[in-house]
Amino acid sequence: MAFLVVDEEEDVKRARLTAEEREARRLRELSKIDEFTKLTDATLTRKKERDWSRDAFDLTTRLLQINPEFYTIWNYRRLILLNGLFVDVFSERVKDILMDELGMTMSALKAHPKVYWIWNHRRWCLEHIPYGPGKESDDDYTGWKQSAWSRELAVAEKMLDADARNFHAWGYRRYILASMPTPRPESSELAYTQRKIEANFSNFSAWHQRSKTLTSLWKQGKLDEAKSREDEFELLRNAMYTDPDDQSVWMYHRWLVGTDGSKELLEREIAAIQELLDEQPDSKWCLESIAHYKRLLLKSYPSDVDIKSLSEEIRSLLSHLETLDPARRRRYQDLGKTAI
């Protein structure tokens, strides 16, 4: 089964064509089809013949410009590099070819930012950048690699400027950060995600990345957990008041509360959200979050709370949610059954 193989959100509007328009399109497309199928046949024939020449390489360039999703041709292109263009040349030449390759795929990427095969090819190029220009004992032994990796980080950022939710670009970014020859301090990712979040609170991808970064920094003891958690609550508070209907913010809040989970924190956050709820009594996410945190209180601290009144509060919140958000009423009902 294949899925996620098609660009998401391509949004091509349906057009109803008349017979004449259809015929005109058919004629228009005929020459393109002819060009494409001839080019395909020629390239695949060369592939079968194990032709690793520059000529064959140029054919793959033309074909991929027409169809960047033709994965077999990307594979063939790499075979030509490995068995042809890279053979008997100095490593500087290999580096130059790969840098050209990254340039060529950049234009493909701009036109098709969600094609898996283009991203894969970039990774492959990056991983094949040779050591140099210096020798192993020299400082600039990883110079080529480092500059290629830094450039790719900029590429990922550029792609995220164009579409801040592109999960390919986020994945590529994580990959670059994890495998750079000279790693960047992880804390710089906090500044990056903050910038992304402040540009748009709805950017859950950035919130997600931030949660992973913080978890890692806390784990390594590079950041004071208690203090930075409070900073995060501050950031969230702004976002919540800006748009209380934005689920990204509430999901991140749920993560943040979960990193501590103490009774004090739960009660404090319930009170803080209650303030917002008092201003906006029909805010689904306020109700949902308070219900969730009260359920957590009940579950985690059964001997320290008034079970009966807390259960009653939860049930009342859930029944309010049932009328407010009827699409999910069965979920609220199910939660109500387990709230005691």
Added chain:
Amino acid sequence: MTPTTTTKSKSDPSTDTLLTDLHIKYIQDLGNSKDDLTYHLTAHLRLNAIYWGYNATCLLGRQDALNREEMIEFVMSCWDEEAGGFGAHPDHDAHLLSTTSAIQILVMQDALDRLDIDRVTKCTPSPPLSCISIAHTDTPLPFGLTVIVSLQQPSGVFAGDQWGETDTRFLYCAVNALSLLGRLDEINREKAVEYIERCRNYDGGFGSSVGAESHSGQVFVCVAALAILDRLDVVDVETLGWWLSERQLPNGGLNGRPEKLEDVCYSFWVLSALSILNKVPWIDADKLTSFILSAQDPEGGGIADRPGDMVDVFHTNFGIAGLSILGYPGLVDLDPVYCMPAGVIEARGLRKGWKALERRQS
């Protein structure tokens, strides 16, 4: 989005019901659109497209709508001898995505015996692909199997082919295909589960790799793989059920991630996961049904990503699959774990404990 073009309104009476005959005709005609540039530009998806189209016809109760022999012949012509798997089209390279589609089609056509005819005893990927070692077993594995098994990485995830891209999608493909062939024990199941577990996020969802954001498509592959591996205990059902139910938007459609647009294909990815977790009632089935139906093309057949857009066989299959889970009248039951007709999976003794909505009579 271009708001100027005509968009079918939701109340369009012609899309109130499932246009079965039109969809069948649309799927049948797909193979005859060789004058269409798109047909040629999608050759790299051909085998997948045949699976989507065939699965849709089966769900519509018209499994004979497409020619059986032609289909099987085409599948077999996609075999890539050098790599030991199926490509998406003759002369295209083998990949796990197309290999899984091939096996699914052969299982649905009850034609797995064709694999044995071509049983290979030794399939070694050609250089420089030989960096992936072949799993050694005493009994030679059937056709293609050796390669699938060899794609498992030390971390437990699978690569899509010998070039090494890894993704939880490929893990699912491998688990799906091997279980259909009854050879799931050839892989390291514990490692596979361990990898999925590492991809789990605090929102209960799963991403494409460790550290990646939760995405409905990846949630489906991870949950379905865990179902096949009998390890649904790894799922935080309440949290994931919450996340999945929040994918439904006011217009009834489902999105793939928070604060994103709806798309018909998520009707399957979100719904299948809900169904495996027995939580389909956590969303509004009627509103989703209307949304899927409104994305039909009432003139040419087929279903689009959203109302008014160009249809394609991918969204047609996943739209109908979603409707089947929602109990839409007249449709054949779908197995949400395999995205194949439930009867086919039951016959192989592979049915898991999922629950769809009861099939309505009218």
